[in-house]
Amino acid sequence: MSFPELSRDDGGDLHRKALTKKVLRSLDIHILPALSLIWLANFIDRTNIGNARIAGLQTDIHLVKNEFNTGLAVFYITFVHCRLLSSNWVLKKMGSNRWLPFLVFVWGIVTTLTGLIQNFGDLVAVRMIMGACEGGIIPGIVLYLSTIYKPHELQLRVGIFFASASLSGAFGGLLASAILKMDGVAGLAGWRWIFILEGIATCVIGFLSAILLPASLDTARFLTEEERMFAVRRFHTTELPAAEMPKLESSLSSGDEPSKVGERSTVDIDDASPAVADWVVQDKYEQFEWREIVRGLTDVQAWLTGFAFFGVLVSLYSYSLFLPTIISGLGHTGEKAQLFTVPPYAPAVVLTVVVAYVSDRYKLRGPMILMLLPITITGYIIIVAAKTNEVRYAAVFLMSIGLYSAGPCIFTLVPNNSSGHYKKATAVALMFAIANTGGFLATFAYTQDQAPRYIKGHSIVLGCLCTSWLFMAANVLYCRRENKARAAGRRQHNLDAYQKLWDSGKTRAPIGDRHPDFRFTL
Numbered sequence: 359m360s361f362p363e364l365s366r367d368d369g370g371d372l373h374r375k376a377l378t379k380k381v382l383r384s385l386d387i388h389i390l391p392a393l394s395l396i397w398l399a400n401f402i403d404r405t406n407i408g409n410a411r412i413a414g415l416q417t418d419i420h421l422v423k424n425e426f427n428t429g430l431a432v433f434y435i436t437f438v439h440c441r442l443l444s445s446n447w448v449l450k451k452m453g454s455n456r457w458l459p460f461l462v463f464v465w466g467i468v469t470t471l472t473g474l475i476q477n478f479g480d481l482v483a484v485r486m487i488m489g490a491c492e493g494g495i496i497p498g499i500v501l502y503l504s505t506i507y508k509p510h511e512l513q514l515r516v517g518i519f520f521a522s523a524s525l526s527g528a529f530g531g532l533l534a535s536a537i538l539k540m541d542g543v544a545g546l547a548g549w550r551w552i553f554i555l556e557g558i559a560t561c562v563i564g565f566l567s568a569i570l571l572p573a574s575l576d577t578a579r580f581l582t583e584e585e586r587m588f589a590v591r592r593f594h595t596t597e598l599p600a601a602e603m604p605k606l607e608s609s610l611s612s613g614d615e616p617s618k619v620g621e622r623s624t625v626d627i628d629d630a631s632p633a634v635a636d637w638v639v640q641d642k643y644e645q646f647e648w649r650e651i652v653r654g655l656t657d658v659q660a661w662l663t664g665f666a667f668f669g670v671l672v673s674l675y676s677y678s679l680f681l682p683t684i685i686s687g688l689g690h691t692g693e694k695a696q697l698f699t700v701p702p703y704a705p706a707v708v709l710t711v712v713v714a715y716v717s718d719r720y721k722l723r724g725p726m727i728l729m730l731l732p733i734t735i736t737g738y739i740i741i742v743a744a745k746t747n748e749v750r751y752a753a754v755f756l757m758s759i760g761l762y763s764a765g766p767c768i769f770t771l772v773p774n775n776s777s778g779h780y781k782k783a784t785a786v787a788l789m790f791a792i793a794n795t796g797g798f799l800a801t802f803a804y805t806q807d808q809a810p811r812y813i814k815g816h817s818i819v820l821g822c823l824c825t826s827w828l829f830m831a832a833n834v835l836y837c838r839r840e841n842k843a844r845a846a847g848r849r850q851h852n853l854d855a856y857q858k859l860w861d862s863g864k865t866r867a868p869i870g871d872r873h874p875d876f877r878f879t880l
Contacts, residue, residue, distance in 0.1 A: 381581065381589045385506060386515070388580050392567040393499055394519040396462055399560040400495050402533070403469045403488070404433075405678040406556055409534035409699075410549035412682045418547055419477050427801050429481040434797035436489035454502035455571040458495065462564030465491035470557030473550040496769070497790045501783055504773040506575060508593060509879065510721050512773065517714020517766040521707045535697055644779045649859075650867045654784025659775050659878075662833040664792030666727070667768050669826030671793045673734060673761055673819045675800035683804060684754070684812060702754045706762040713763040723771045724834035724880050726764070731827045733760030738820040742813055768830075774879040775837070777870030796822070837878040849874040 407415070407430070416426055452460075465488055472484045503515055534552050541548030572578035575589045654660065685698045717726050737756030744750045772789045776782035799822070804815035843849055852872045859865040870876070 377585065377588055378592060381585050381592070382511070384580055384585070385578070385589075388570055388572070388578070389503075389506065390515060390518050392570040393503075394521075395563045396458065396495065396567055397499065397519050399462065399466070399556075399563050400492060401678065402556055403465060403560055404492060406469075406534065406552055407472075408678070408680060408682045410552050412686050413534070413538055413549040413552070414547055415549045418549070419475060419481065421478055421481075424802070424805055425478050425481075427805060429478065429485055430801035431798050432482050433485040433489040434794060434801070436486050436493060453573045454498055454505075455568065455573045458498050458502070459564045459568035459571070461491050461494055461498075462567060463561050464564075466557050466560030466562075466564055468557070469560055470554050472557070473546070473553035493794075497783075497786050500769050500773055501786055504782065506593075509774045510718050512718070513723070513766050513770045514711075514714045514718045516769050517711050517717075520714075520762070520766045520769065521710040532697070532700055644868065645866060646780060647865060647867050649865055650778055650780035651784050653778075653781045654776070655788055657772075657776065657781075657785040657788070658836060659833055660772055660785040660788045661792065662829050662836065663768060663771050664789040666826045666829035666833065667789060667793035668796040669822035669824075669829075670731070670761065670764060670768060670796075672796040672800045672803065672822040673738075673757070674765065675797050676803045676815065676819055677757060677761060680804040680812075680815070681754070683809075685751075698751075702758045703762075705755065706758040709759055709763040710766065714766050717767055717770075722880055723767045723774065724830050724837070727767045727830050728827060728834065730760045730764040730767070731823055731830070734758075734764075735760075735820065735823050735827070738816050738823065742816045742820070771833070771879065775871060777876065778868045780867065781870055834880050837880050841877050841880075844874050844877065847874070 411426060415421075421429070468484055468488045468491060472481075472488075475481050475484060499519065500516065503512060507515055533556070537551050537555055538548035540546075540551045543551065546554075572580070575581075575593060576586050578586060578589070581589060681699050681702070713726060713730065717723060734757050737753045737758075737760070740756065741750050741753035744753060772785050773782060776785045799818070803818045804812050808814050840849075852869075852874055856865075856869045856872060871878075
């Protein structure tokens with residue numbers, strides 16, 4: 359199949375731009391709403407326990423001392439463990455369009471059953487099961503999007519669906535205040551209806567996402583045949599090392615296989631033959647190798663970003679889980695407390711998308727984080743030092759603004775700077791696994807004995823955020839140094855090392871981010 363209309367004349371350029379715009383618009387319309395609903399449901403179902411707590415959950419199931427915090431913490435035992443497993447193994451085998459909706463549907467059932475718990479043991483059981491279901495969602499979504507969009511189209515899309523996390527904070531409060539009016543219906547307390555109704559909605563979202571999400575670019579039914587091939591070839595429009603391309607016996611004869619890693623094969627949507635375009639195609643042709651898993655586990659950026667993300671998630675989780683409690687500590691109770699949790703999220707929704715656009719536009723991740731985290735840090739300093747509830751409530755806005763807008767920047771750093779499916783999947787999963795251990799700290803940062811000001815909890819989170827800033831600064835410096843070394847030709851030995859692995863038959867994985875021409879996103 360040829361594309362004479364994609365020639366390099368002016369008409370071809372106009373057609374390419376129009377086709378690019380049309381394909382991206384179709385992808386955005388069919389993929390982003392489903393993922394946004396998944397993430398919205400994910401965050402609401404994970405954090406609605408905070409709304410249920412101030413609505414009577416803790417009293418009705420007779421929780422004492424720090425049992426509520428323990429119930430939150432056990433969520434992260436299975437949550438962290440399943441992040442590695444789902445991203446590395448199951449998602450690759452089942453496909454994102456099947457695995458993600460399956461997890462959504464199961465956790466919807468678990469959320470619904472949470473409305474029936476009677477004691478501390480029941481709470482622990484449902485939270486552990488929910489953690490197992492939710493653990494694969496965000497690394498799966500990020501990995502999935504990285505196979506659909508080019509690296510510097512990625513954060514805007516991540517920002518759009520992540521904005522639904524801040525939206526969930528606002529929507530969750532409004533929804534909880536409305537559902538609480540059902541108190542006594544069918545003999546059930548209002549907080550039980552929060553879990554039951556929101557869990558049923560999550561099941562519906564899981565079912566719909568299974569219908570809407572395509573497995574990959576070349577199987578997107580909402581694109582025409584021309585658009586599918588264009589989308590695939592466009593996705594791989596880059597200059598790649600020849601040995602980076604996985605061999606497809608059906609596409610090329612053995613005589614066409616490159617023999618030297620250093621040889622170059624320029625892949626462009628305008629002049630690449632269909633055979634070459636097919637040869638470069640998706641990561642699904644890459645075979646599993648333990649060597650690639652080890653590369654992912656030893657990725658410097660996965661560790662630096664993971665520890666930076668750790669501090670951010672301590673703040674993010676504690677903020678979303680305990681904001682209703684913090685608000686009630688400012689003197690508000692009942693439905694009024696639920697409603698006061700809504701406004702702090704509104705500016706975060708807008709800024710998250712704006713920051714994502716700017717970050718993609720200028721191809722920056724780390725520097726954006728380094729500018730945004732001080733906003734949240736300032737918010738925590740103010741809430742610790744403030745003497746009035748009005749000032750403390752204003753500080754809550756600053757905490758939300760910097761926190762939620764920085765999230766997508768961190769999400770996309772490792773996917774942007776990793777290449778090869780198994781290496782990328784492992785590095786992404788490792789980053790999230792390290793970061794989500796912050797959930798254990800977050801759930802015990804705010805204990806009941808600190809009420810009403812929670813100075814100890816705020817101080818713990820403040821220290822974590824400052825540490826995050828330092829780790830992110832280290833990652834930016836590492837990427838900058840490595841890019842300079844590659845530009846100066848000091849990483850050419852990577853080609854020889856890879857060539858030896860290839861010739862000895864020890865690898866058939868792509869050279870990926872090891873190639874001297876690969877540049878890291880700061």
